[in-house]
Amino acid sequence: MDAFLLQILNGLDKGSAYALIALGLTLIFGTLGVVNFAHGALFMIGAFCAVTLQRLFTLSFETIDPTRTDFLGNPMKVKTPYIESWFGPDIGAAIIDWSVPLAVLFSIPIMLGIGYAMERGLIKHFYKRPHADQILVTFGLAIVLQEVVKYFFGANPIQTPAPAALRGSVDLGQMIGFQANAIIYPIWRLVYFFFAAGVIAAVFAFLQFTTFGMVVRAGMADRETVGLLGINIDRRFTIMFGIAAAVAGLAGVMYGPLNPPNYHMGMDFLVLSFVVVVVGGMGSLPGAVLAGFLLGVLESFASTTWATTTIPGINQIIIYLVAIIILLTRPRGLMGRKGVMED
Amino acid sequence: MLGLDKKDTTLLIIVALLTLGAPFILNPFPADSAMAQFNAGYPDLMQRFVIFGIFAIGFNILFGLTGYLSFGHAAFLGVGSYSAVWIFKLFTYNVLPAVALSVVVAGLFSLLMGFVSLRRSGIYFSILTLAFAQMSFALAYSVLSNPRFNLTNGETGLQVYADDPQLFHSDRLPDLPHLFGLSMRATYRLDLGGWSFDFNAGYYLCAVVLMAVFYLAIRIFRSPFGMMLRAVKSNQQRMNYTGLNTRPYTLAAFVISGMYAGLAGGLMAAMDPLAGAERMQWTASGEVVLMTILGGTGTLIGPVLGAGFIKYFENIFSKINDNVLHGWFGFLPDGLEDAMVFLVHPFIGKGWHLTLGILFMLVVIFLPGGLVEGGQRLGRWIRRRRGGKDGEAQRKTEPAE
Numbered sequence: 001m002d003a004f005l006l007q008i009l010n011g012l013d014k015g016s017a018y019a020l021i022a023l024g025l026t027l028i029f030g031t032l033g034v035v036n037f038a039h040g041a042l043f044m045i046g047a048f049c050a051v052t053l054q055r056l057f058t059l060s061f062e063t064i065d066p067t068r069t070d071f072l073g074n075p076m077k078v079k080t081p082y083i084e085s086w087f088g089p090d091i092g093a094a095i096i097d098w099s100v101p102l103a104v105l106f107s108i109p110i111m112l113g114i115g116y117a118m119e120r121g122l123i124k125h126f127y128k129r130p131h132a133d134q135i136l137v138t139f140g141l142a143i144v145l146q147e148v149v150k151y152f153f154g155a156n157p158i159q160t161p162a163p164a165a166l167r168g169s170v171d172l173g174q175m176i177g178f179q180a181n182a183i184i185y186p187i188w189r190l191v192y193f194f195f196a197a198g199v200i201a202a203v204f205a206f207l208q209f210t211t212f213g214m215v216v217r218a219g220m221a222d223r224e225t226v227g228l229l230g231i232n233i234d235r236r237f238t239i240m241f242g243i244a245a246a247v248a249g250l251a252g253v254m255y256g257p258l259n260p261p262n263y264h265m266g267m268d269f270l271v272l273s274f275v276v277v278v279v280g281g282m283g284s285l286p287g288a289v290l291a292g293f294l295l296g297v298l299e300s301f302a303s304t305t306w307a308t309t310t311i312p313g314i315n316q317i318i319i320y321l322v323a324i325i326i327l328l329t330r331p332r333g334l335m336g337r338k339g340v341m342e343d
Numbered sequence: 344m345l346g347l348d349k350k351d352t353t354l355l356i357i358v359a360l361l362t363l364g365a366p367f368i369l370n371p372f373p374a375d376s377a378m379a380q381f382n383a384g385y386p387d388l389m390q391r392f393v394i395f396g397i398f399a400i401g402f403n404i405l406f407g408l409t410g411y412l413s414f415g416h417a418a419f420l421g422v423g424s425y426s427a428v429w430i431f432k433l434f435t436y437n438v439l440p441a442v443a444l445s446v447v448v449a450g451l452f453s454l455l456m457g458f459v460s461l462r463r464s465g466i467y468f469s470i471l472t473l474a475f476a477q478m479s480f481a482l483a484y485s486v487l488s489n490p491r492f493n494l495t496n497g498e499t500g501l502q503v504y505a506d507d508p509q510l511f512h513s514d515r516l517p518d519l520p521h522l523f524g525l526s527m528r529a530t531y532r533l534d535l536g537g538w539s540f541d542f543n544a545g546y547y548l549c550a551v552v553l554m555a556v557f558y559l560a561i562r563i564f565r566s567p568f569g570m571m572l573r574a575v576k577s578n579q580q581r582m583n584y585t586g587l588n589t590r591p592y593t594l595a596a597f598v599i600s601g602m603y604a605g606l607a608g609g610l611m612a613a614m615d616p617l618a619g620a621e622r623m624q625w626t627a628s629g630e631v632v633l634m635t636i637l638g639g640t641g642t643l644i645g646p647v648l649g650a651g652f653i654k655y656f657e658n659i660f661s662k663i664n665d666n667v668l669h670g671w672f673g674f675l676p677d678g679l680e681d682a683m684v685f686l687v688h689p690f691i692g693k694g695w696h697l698t699l700g701i702l703f704m705l706v707v708i709f710l711p712g713g714l715v716e717g718g719q720r721l722g723r724w725i726r727r728r729r730g731g732k733d734g735e736a737q738r739k740t741e742p743a744e
Contacts, residue, residue: 137704151689282466
C-alpha cells in the first residue's frame with residue numbers, strides 16, 4: 001500500500017508539468033484553433049526566467065578584503081552581490097536563496113508579454129492558413145527560440161536550486177499514519193504539485209467565474225456569434241494566448257530545481273504534452289489536466305523495478321503505447337467533445 | 344521518353360546531369376584557393392545530398408500529394424539503417440541485399456504505423472506519427488538493447504564487429520560495404536590543373552538510385568493514383584461523400600514514402616556501416632520536413648533542392664568561424680569590421696540551427712511554395728521586366744480563366 005502511494009506521489013510532479021503545459025496548449029487550441037509547437041519553448045523560457053533572475057540577484061562587485069589573504073599571500077578579493085550590499089547581508093542572502101519562487105512573479109509579466117507578442121506578431125497571420133502551416137511556423141519559431149537561449153546561456157544545464165528551507169525531504173508516511181521511512185518525499189516536489197494545482201485552479205476559476213472568462217468560453221463555443229454580438233473576441237483570445245504562455249512559463253520556472261534547465265528541455269516536454277492533449281481530448285481543458293496527471297502517474301508506475309524487469313524499458317514507451325491504444329479505442333480522447341477537430 | 348511527356352523528360356535529364364556531374368559542379372574552386380572552403384564535392388557530403396534527397400522525395404509523396412504531415416518519418420530511416428547493418432553483420436557486406444531488406448522492413452513498419460495513424464487526419468495524424476516515432480526512438484535507444492535481446496546496441500549504435508558471423512563473406516572481398524566486390528569507398532581522384540575531382544563508387548550508386556526513384560516519383564505524380572492523392576488533399580470529405588474509401592490510397596502513399604525513407608536509411612548504412620538511434624529522433628523527422636518545405640512542397644524537384652540546400656549550408660555555415668569572417672569584412676574600417684563580425688557571429692558555426700530556423704520561418708511565412716516558387720516568381724518578374732508589353736497582355740488575358 002505504501003509503495004503504491006509512493007509511486008502515485010512520484011508521478012505527481014511530472015504529471016503536474018504535463019498538466020500545466022497541456023492546459024496551455026489546450027487553451028490556445030480551444031480559443032484560437034492553432035496548434036502551437038512552440039509551447040515547449042515557452043516552458044523552457046520560463047525556466048530560463050528563473051536562471052536570469054538568479055543571475056541578476058547574484059550580480060556582484062569585488063572588494064579587496066585586507067584582513068584575509070588568498071593562497072598566494074595577496075589580499076583576497078571578495079565578491080559581494082549588490083543585493084546584499086543594498087539590503088544587508090541577511091536579507092540579501094535570503095533573497096538570493098529564494099530566487100526561484102521570486103522568479104514566479106518576475107516571469108508572469110515576461111511570459112504574458114512574450115505570448116502577446118507571439119500572437120500579434122506571428123500567429124495572427126496564420127489563422128486562415130492550413131494547420132500544417134501553423135505547425136510548421138511554430139516549429140520553426142521553437143527552433144529559433146531554443147537557439148537564442150542556447151546562444152545566451154550555453155548548452156549545459158544550469159543549476160537553479162530551491163530555497164534551502166524547501167530542499168530536503170519529508171516523511172510523508174508518518175504524517176498520515178504509515179510507519180516511519182516508508183514514504184519519504186522531497187519537499188520541492190510537493191511544492192511543485194501544490195503550485196501546479198493552484199495554477200490550474202486559478203485558470204479554471206478565471207474562466208468560470210469572471211465575465212472575461214465567460215466571454216472567452218462563449219467564444220470557444222461559437223466565435224462567430226460572439227463576434228456578431230459586438231464583442232471584440234480577437235483581443236480576448238490574444239490575452240488568453242498570453243495567459244497560456246504564462247502558464248507554460250510558470251510550469252518551467254518552478255521545474256528548475258527538479259531538473260536543471262537546458263535549452264532543449266522544452267522539446268522533450270513538448271512531444272509528451274501533445275500526447276497528453278490528444279489523450280485528454282483535443283479542446284477539453286479538464287481532459288488535458290486529467291490526462292496529464294494520469295500519464296505522469298502511469299509513467300512513474302512503469303519505472304518501478306518490478307515493471308522494468310518484466311518488460312525492460314517499459315517506462316520509456318508506456319505513454320506512447322497508452323496514447324495509441326486510447327486513440328484507437330476512443331478516437332476523441334478521454335474527454336473530447338464531439339465536433340472539435342473532427343476533420 | 345520512358346512514358347514521360349516532354350517537360351518531365353527534361354526535368355529527369357536535368358536531375359541526371361546534376362547528380363552525375365556533381366563532382367564537377369560542386370567543386371568550382373581550385374583545391375588550394377581561398378574559396379575552396381565552399382567546395383562541396385567530397386564524397387561524404389555528396390552522398391548525404393543524394394541520400395537526403397531520396398528521403399525528401401519520399402516524404403513529399405506523402406506530404407506534397409496528400410497533405411498528411413508526418414512527423415515520424417525518421418523512424419523509417421532508422422529502421423532501414425538497422426536492417427541494413429544486420430545484413431552486414433549476419434550475411435554479407437554486399438549492399439544489394441542490405442538495401443533491399445531495409446526497403447522491405449521499412450515498408451512493413453510503415454504499413455503498421457500507417458494503418459494505425461491514418462485512422463485520424465490533420466493534427467491528430469501529425470501527433471500520432473510523432474508519438475510513434477518517439478516510441479521507436481525509445482525502443483531503439485534503450486528497450487531493444489538489453490543484454491537478453493540486443494537488437495540495436497543502444498547508445499553505441501549498431502555496427503559490425505570482427506566476430507560477427509558474416510556467412511557469405513570471403514577474404515577476397517573488401518571489408519567494407521561493397522557492390523559485388525566494388526568497395527563503396529573506392530574513389531578515383533582526377534587532378535586537372537588546380538582542381539581535383541573525386542569520383543566515389545558509393546556516391547554513384549546513390550546517384551543511380553536517386554535517378555531511379557526520381558523517375559518513379561514522376562510516374563507516381565502523373566498517374567491516376569497520384570491524381571487520387573491530390574484529390575484527397577484538396578477535399579477528402581467530398582471524396583468520402585462520393586462513396587470512395589480514401590484510406591487505401593493514403594495508406595499506399597504512406598507505405599511508399601516509408602519505403603523511400605527506408606531506402607535512404609539503407610543507403611546511409613551502406614555508405615558507413617553503422618546505425619544509431621539518434622537517426623530516429625523526432626528532430627530528424629523535423630529535418631526532412633524542413634527540406635521538403637524549403638524546396639517546395641508538392642513539386643517534383645523541390646525536395647531534392649531543399650535537401651541539397653540544407654545539407655550544403657549546414658556544412659558550409661558550420662565551417663565558417665570568426666577568422667573567416669574577419670577575412671571577409673577585412674575591407675571595412677576596423678570598428679565596422681568588428682561590428683559586422685559581432686552581428687554575424689551568432690548565425691555561423693554552431694549557430695547554424697538559428698539561421699536554419701529563421702530561414703525556415705521566413706519561407707513558411709512569405710514563400711509557402713519554397714525555393715521552387717521563389718524561382719518561378721523570379722522568372723515571372725524577369726519576364727515582365729523584359730517584355731513589358733507581353734507581360735501586360737498576359738495579365739489582361741488572365742481573368743478569362
